[in-house]
Amino acid sequence: MKTITLTPKKFSSIALEFDELIPDKVYDWNKEDFEKYEVPIGNSRFPLTDYFDIEIEGSAEGPEEVKMILDGDMGRVKYIGCKMSAGDILVNGDADLQVGAEMTGGSIKVNGNAESYAGREMKGGSLEIMGNVREYCGTSYIGEWRGMSDGIIKVHGNAGKQLADCMSGGEIYVDGGCDILAGIHMTKGYIEIGGDVTRWPAGQMKNGTVVIKGKLGRLLEGFEVEGIYKNPEIHGKQLTGKYIKYKGDIGVNGKGSLWLNAEKNRDLL
Amino acid sequence: MAYEEPVTDYDKIVENCTCAFCGSNCDDLDYLVKDNRVVAVRHACRLGASKIMEDEDQRLIVPMIRDETGELVETDWDTALDKAAELIANAVRPLFYGWSETSIECMKKGLKLTEYVGAVIDNQATICHGPTVQAVQNVGYPLMTLGEVKNRADMVVYSGSNPMNAHPRHLSRYTMFPRGWFRPRGRYDRTLVTWDPKFSDTAKMSDIWVPFEENGDYEFVNAIRAVLKGKELKKDVIAGIPKEDIIELTEAMKNVEFGALFFGLGLTHTLSKQRNIDIAIQLVQDLNAYTKWVLLPMRGHFNVNGFNIFLSYEMGFPYGVDFCRGYPRYMIGETTTIDLLNRREPDVFMVIAADPGAHFPGGALAHLTNIPVIQIDIHWGPSTELADVVLPGTFIGVETAGTSYRMDSVPIHMKKAIDPPETCREDEWIVNELYERVKKIKEASK
Numbered sequence: 155m156k157t158i159t160l161t162p163k164k165f166s167s168i169a170l171e172f173d174e175l176i177p178d179k180v181y182d183w184n185k186e187d188f189e190k191y192e193v194p195i196g197n198s199r200f201p202l203t204d205y206f207d208i209e210i211e212g213s214a215e216g217p218e219e220v221k222m223i224l225d226g227d228m229g230r231v232k233y234i235g236c237k238m239s240a241g242d243i244l245v246n247g248d249a250d251l252q253v254g255a256e257m258t259g260g261s262i263k264v265n266g267n268a269e270s271y272a273g274r275e276m277k278g279g280s281l282e283i284m285g286n287v288r289e290y291c292g293t294s295y296i297g298e299w300r301g302m303s304d305g306i307i308k309v310h311g312n313a314g315k316q317l318a319d320c321m322s323g324g325e326i327y328v329d330g331g332c333d334i335l336a337g338i339h340m341t342k343g344y345i346e347i348g349g350d351v352t353r354w355p356a357g358q359m360k361n362g363t364v365v366i367k368g369k370l371g372r373l374l375e376g377f378e379v380e381g382i383y384k385n386p387e388i389h390g391k392q393l394t395g396k397y398i399k400y401k402g403d404i405g406v407n408g409k410g411s412l413w414l415n416a417e418k419n420r421d422l423l
Numbered sequence: 424m425a426y427e428e429p430v431t432d433y434d435k436i437v438e439n440c441t442c443a444f445c446g447s448n449c450d451d452l453d454y455l456v457k458d459n460r461v462v463a464v465r466h467a468c469r470l471g472a473s474k475i476m477e478d479e480d481q482r483l484i485v486p487m488i489r490d491e492t493g494e495l496v497e498t499d500w501d502t503a504l505d506k507a508a509e510l511i512a513n514a515v516r517p518l519f520y521g522w523s524e525t526s527i528e529c530m531k532k533g534l535k536l537t538e539y540v541g542a543v544i545d546n547q548a549t550i551c552h553g554p555t556v557q558a559v560q561n562v563g564y565p566l567m568t569l570g571e572v573k574n575r576a577d578m579v580v581y582s583g584s585n586p587m588n589a590h591p592r593h594l595s596r597y598t599m600f601p602r603g604w605f606r607p608r609g610r611y612d613r614t615l616v617t618w619d620p621k622f623s624d625t626a627k628m629s630d631i632w633v634p635f636e637e638n639g640d641y642e643f644v645n646a647i648r649a650v651l652k653g654k655e656l657k658k659d660v661i662a663g664i665p666k667e668d669i670i671e672l673t674e675a676m677k678n679v680e681f682g683a684l685f686f687g688l689g690l691t692h693t694l695s696k697q698r699n700i701d702i703a704i705q706l707v708q709d710l711n712a713y714t715k716w717v718l719l720p721m722r723g724h725f726n727v728n729g730f731n732i733f734l735s736y737e738m739g740f741p742y743g744v745d746f747c748r749g750y751p752r753y754m755i756g757e758t759t760t761i762d763l764l765n766r767r768e769p770d771v772f773m774v775i776a777a778d779p780g781a782h783f784p785g786g787a788l789a790h791l792t793n794i795p796v797i798q799i800d801i802h803w804g805p806s807t808e809l810a811d812v813v814l815p816g817t818f819i820g821v822e823t824a825g826t827s828y829r830m831d832s833v834p835i836h837m838k839k840a841i842d843p844p845e846t847c848r849e850d851e852w853i854v855n856e857l858y859e860r861v862k863k864i865k866e867a868s869k
């Protein structure tokens with residue numbers, strides 16, 4: 155087991171890019187390698203040691219034996235854990251854009267908030283965010299029609315707009331509320347939102363499942379009631395309470411299911 | 424409007440010039456020229472004519488640099504270009520914004536400079552039709568040329584757009600009033616529909632006005648699509664429109680011979696942004712099961728579409744392209760101008776043929792006051808007040824020839840009618856000169 159701890163010591167308003175500092179690439183680096191390394195900032199590269207104190211303990215045979223601790227505010231560090239396939243990353247603070255984007259395995263935990271595009275096009279592994287995420291969590295690349303395809307994202311706070319657009323697999327759990335168009339264009343996968351949702355979940359959805367345990371502000375006309383179920387079992391999980399099940403989006407001949415907590419959404423009954 | 428005597432005192436007429444104002448790119452203008460000045464413009468609307476004729480007002484004539492006291496002082500071209508080149512060469516996160524009111528030829532030089540220094544290149548789409556471009560990438564682009572609309576369309580819908588004020592000749596030249604091959608009676612053969620929360624000037628002259636509530640666009644279009652698929656609407660009022668009206672409108676749209684949907688920033692910049700366009704495009708796709716429908720964004724500047732076409736062709740991405748890692752990257756919210764400025768990332772900002780000073784949100788402008796700004800433009804404007812180096816360019820379509828793309832992606836050659844002021848330089852020349860000078864500095868420091 156190898157523990158790599160990076161403690162920030164200087165702030166750069168131009169974001170640092172950490173796509174090269176993932177367990178897959180650094181598992182065999184020693185301290186000198188880190189000290190030699192220059193991190194991309196804007197159109198240049200600067201020594202990593204200008205920005206971080208580096209500590210390394212233990213050794214690793216492969217990325218799965220690496221634990222990286224980014225010990226502080228990473229609010230201007232983009233692409234943390236981008237494309238990683240194994241190992242653990244712990245961020246003790248906020249994370250900037252694209253945390254966990256395109257990851258295929260391993261785990262990332264952010265003890266703070268995450269900026270937009272967290273878990274974009276995720277293909278595996280797990281991403282846990284203790285705070286809120288901004289827009290486009292678990293989405294596709296712009297113009298791509300396949301978004302997150304596997305893996306798990308857990309958000310303990312709230313999620314922003316267009317959560318998981320074009321999702322084609324995997325699971326997303328949001329404990330808090332969620333803004334417009336969660337699961338838009340989704341074709342497969344599971345989204346569970348614990349809190350309230352502003353408007354229009356699952357617009358243009360073709361398939362997959364969205365569960366909303368809180369109150370929904372506005373539902374689209376493209377959804378038709380299929381029935382009301384008590385303690386339904388959805389996606390292999392037993393939910394408690396009454397749920398209204400909708401099918402849609404009719405506009406795209408969708409066969410997706412949208413489950414709304416009946417108690418909280420009595421106006422729709 | 425007071426009667427104005429026709430202008431009879433002129434030396435020559437330059438025919439078939441192209442208006443360098445809105446995305447309609449009217450290319451049937453005649454300039455009346457006297458003493459190397461355009462004294463009158465025939466055929467243009469008031470917006471276009473006033474831009475072309477009153478251009479001398481507040482014209483930037485000589486290069487300027489801001490001195491230690493904060494005043495812009497006139498200087499020579501060499502000093503100004505060297506200063507700008509030095510700023511660009513030493514920048515870590517340079518951002519080159521604008522380009523929509525200059526020629527494709529100039530953009531080409533701009534892209535070369537951007538790639539060389541690893542900058543971000545972006546245009547006005549980032550604050551206007553960017554969401555349109557994203558949606559087009561997602562679900563396709565059922566577009567046409569304006570000529571097809573003129574000859575065929577019997578229903579024209581304007582959504583979130585007010586061409587009577589913003590593209591004044593759009594209706595008279597392309598969509599509503601002209602007599603077309605299949606529409607011999609012009610206006611009488613066509614139905615004009617406006618979807619807009621506001622009773623705009625276009626809505627006032629429309630046959631049908633659909634005032635859906637603000638931010639209700641997505642829900643409204645979703646309902647039309649559900650009706651098309653045979654669903655009985657549940658709610659009585661959807662996005663502020665009674666369900667009977669939605670059903671009636673859907674029927675009307677199904678039963679035309681050729682429908683065209685035009686949309687503006689009223690659709691791209693409400694709550695659900697690119698998803699409004701996304702669903703509108705899909706609606707057009709659905710309608711094509713019944714009859715011919717097409718769609719087109721109402722692009723603002725005369726070459727804003729040109730930039731997107733040019734950059735997509737060259738780099739595969741339409742706007743907001745970041746070369747900082749040596750290869751092109753494009754990510755809305757990360758490599759786009761407003762987001763970069765709000766995050767206070769750029770350390771040098773070059774604006775060419777655009778006026779961020781007038782259009783950017785306060786937070787973004789606040790950062791511009793902290794960093795060096797280079798301006799290439801023909802007019803004094805709010806951005807000049809922010810600029811540290813001012814490089815006066817020439818007027819494309821009047822003083823310099825160039826290529827532009829109309830909103831329907833038809834390329835148009837813009838003529839030169841008069842000579843530019845002696846002290847000004849062509850945009851293309853300025854950008855190329857910057858490239859040469861930056862290269863010299865970079866190579867010297869290697």
Ligand code: SF4
Pocket residue numbers: 442443444445446447448449466467468469470471472590591592593
């Ligand atoms: S409609 Fe637009 S392009 Fe045509 S003359 Fe008016 S401003 Fe110029």
